[in-house]
Amino acid sequence: MRPADQVSETELPGIGRRYDLRDADGKDVSVIIHHSGRRDLYGKRSSRQDLELMLAFTDDQARRLGAILSGAYFTPAVVSRIEAVVGGLAIDWVTMRADSPAVGRSIIELEIRKRTGMTVAAILRDDVPIVPPEPTEVIREGDRLVVIGRQEDLAGFIDAIVG
Numbered sequence: 001m002r003p004a005d006q007v008s009e010t011e012l013p014g015i016g017r018r019y020d021l022r023d024a025d026g027k028d029v030s031v032i033i034h035h036s037g038r039r040d041l042y043g044k045r046s047s048r049q050d051l052e053l054m055l056a057f058t059d060d061q062a063r064r065l066g067a068i069l070s071g072a073y074f075t076p077a078v079v080s081r082i083e084a085v086v087g088g089l090a091i092d093w094v095t096m097r098a099d100s101p102a103v104g105r106s107i108i109e110l111e112i113r114k115r116t117g118m119t120v121a122a123i124l125r126d127d128v129p130i131v132p133p134e135p136t137e138v139i140r141e142g143d144r145l146v147v148i149g150r151q152e153d154l155a156g157f158i159d160a161i162v163g
Contacts, residue, residue: 090151108135117153122146
């Protein structure tokens with residue numbers, strides 16, 4: 001049985017590549033990327049054991065759907081407000097895991113701005129925005145931090161704070 005967050009990849013000679021994973025409900029899903037660029041999504045419609053073709057996309061359609069799924073077309077309202085204020089700065093949001101180095105520590109204790117060059121502009125906790133968070137705010141597992149700063153500082157922030 002494959003773990004929920006693992007993707008296996010199989011070469012399909014003369015066809016393309018197959019990617020197998022599980023969805024959020026634990027159901028098997030397969031995506032076949034054909035050499036032509038077409039993408040086929042297979043899943044289960046019922047309790048039958050066989051996967052069946054659910055959706056087929058052209059290369060362009062698949063890329064658009066991928067952008068939607070990755071969040072490129074959706075910006076939480078709190079981020080939209082921040083973007084309007086800060087202009088050209090890099091804005092990103094990250095989710096804190098149980099093993100993230102920052103969990104259980106305050107923003108000031110972590111010296112986030114000093115150590116990484118990034119600023120925590122908001123925390124989305126249980127879908128409630130904390131804007132702006134106080135320096136004494138303790139970061140919790142599941143918090144989504146909205147951070148701003150220079151693009152080149154983002155990787156260091158992720159390493160030090162998110163892990």
